[in-house]
Amino acid sequence: MPSPRVTRAANANSTNPNNRFEFMSLLTNRTSSSEPVPTRHRLSDSPVHRKDSFNSSSPAFQQQLPEEDCMKLNPSFLEIALKSLLAIDLWLTKKLGVCAREGSSWGSARPLMKLVEISGHGIPWIGGTIYCFYKSDSNAGREVILNLLFALFLDLLLVAIVKGIVKRPRPMQNRMDMFATFSVDKYSFPSGHATRAAMVARFMLKHLVLAVPVRILVVLWAIVVSLSRVVLGRHNVTDVVFGFIMGHMQFTLVEHLWLSPNALPSLFKV
Numbered sequence: 392m393p394s395p396r397v398t399r400a401a402n403a404n405s406t407n408p409n410n411r412f413e414f415m416s417l418l419t420n421r422t423s424s425s426e427p428v429p430t431r432h433r434l435s436d437s438p439v440h441r442k443d444s445f446n447s448s449s450p451a452f453q454q455q456l457p458e459e460d461c462m463k464l465n466p467s468f469l470e471i472a473l474k475s476l477l478a479i480d481l482w483l484t485k486k487l488g489v490c491a492r493e494g495s496s497w498g499s500a501r502p503l504m505k506l507v508e509i510s511g512h513g514i515p516w517i518g519g520t521i522y523c524f525y526k527s528d529s530n531a532g533r534e535v536i537l538n539l540l541f542a543l544f545l546d547l548l549l550v551a552i553v554k555g556i557v558k559r560p561r562p563m564q565n566r567m568d569m570f571a572t573f574s575v576d577k578y579s580f581p582s583g584h585a586t587r588a589a590m591v592a593r594f595m596l597k598h599l600v601l602a603v604p605v606r607i608l609v610v611l612w613a614i615v616v617s618l619s620r621v622v623l624g625r626h627n628v629t630d631v632v633f634g635f636i637m638g639h640m641q642f643t644l645v646e647h648l649w650l651s652p653n654a655l656p657s658l659f660k661v
């Protein structure tokens with residue numbers, strides 16, 4: 392059975408055999424008697440060469456064309472690049488979501504990945520930081536811990552704002568069985584775990600005195616938490632990459648906004 396496109400082409404050629412169907416709408420005006428009349432005879436009449444406002448993107452030009460003939464022939468480079476990136480993103484996300492379900496190819500590692508997920512969750516980090524604040528007996532220690540707490544709350548706020556603006560849904564393969572989420576956490580972009588992991592890791596490397604093996608572990612932890620978001624099917628790859636970059640930017644912001652003991656003297660020992 393001929394496709395609608397082939398049938399349309401055949402009909403078009405039967406009324407005007409000299410015109411190629413694909414370009415008919417660019418070369419002809421449709422008159423009231425529906426007789427196509429060639430209108431572009433000279434090079435200077437072509438949409439490319441004419442200097443008046445009647446070019447292919449002008450409303451006047453597009454009004455003359457039936458809707459099905461209006462095809463965007465020159466998408467911008469940026470548009471093509473973004474669409475290609477999105478296609479690669481979706482393809483990679485699907486390929487890497489190997490623990491998205493119990494029945495997935497690495498489904499048996501899902502419980503372990505969920506433990507990694509909890510290690511980057513906001514509740515243990517905020518709870519643990521408050522506990523350390525009250526246990527700390529030096530003002531210098533309290534200052535660092537207070538700023539970590541500030542960073543963690545700032546992270547929650549900024550991620551919620553971006554998620555609320557972008558509203559990108561989570562990948563199809565995600566099961567919404569996450570521990571303690573906010574309403575914006577139904578959205579995917581950016582990954583809050585990735586922002587937190589990147590920010591906390593940089594914070595610890597800068598402000599805590601750690602042995603080299605522990606420093607390496609901190610970096611590995613941040614990478615594994617971020618990767619686990621895609622492996623669990625929670626996020627697209629671009630959500631995590633952007634989240635990781637955003638976490639580094641948040642760290643820089645916290646360094647600029649650093650809270651000193653003078654800002655909250657009542658929290659420090661005299």
Ligand SMILES: CC(C)=CCC/C(C)=C/CC/C(C)=C/COP(=O)(O)O
Nearest residue numbers: 513514517571572576581582583584
């Ligand atoms: C004390 C307090 C307000 C704690 C709130 C902690 C909380 C519920 C954080 C949400 C963490 C979360 C589920 C983030 C989503 O991470 P994604 O990587 O899935 O974006």
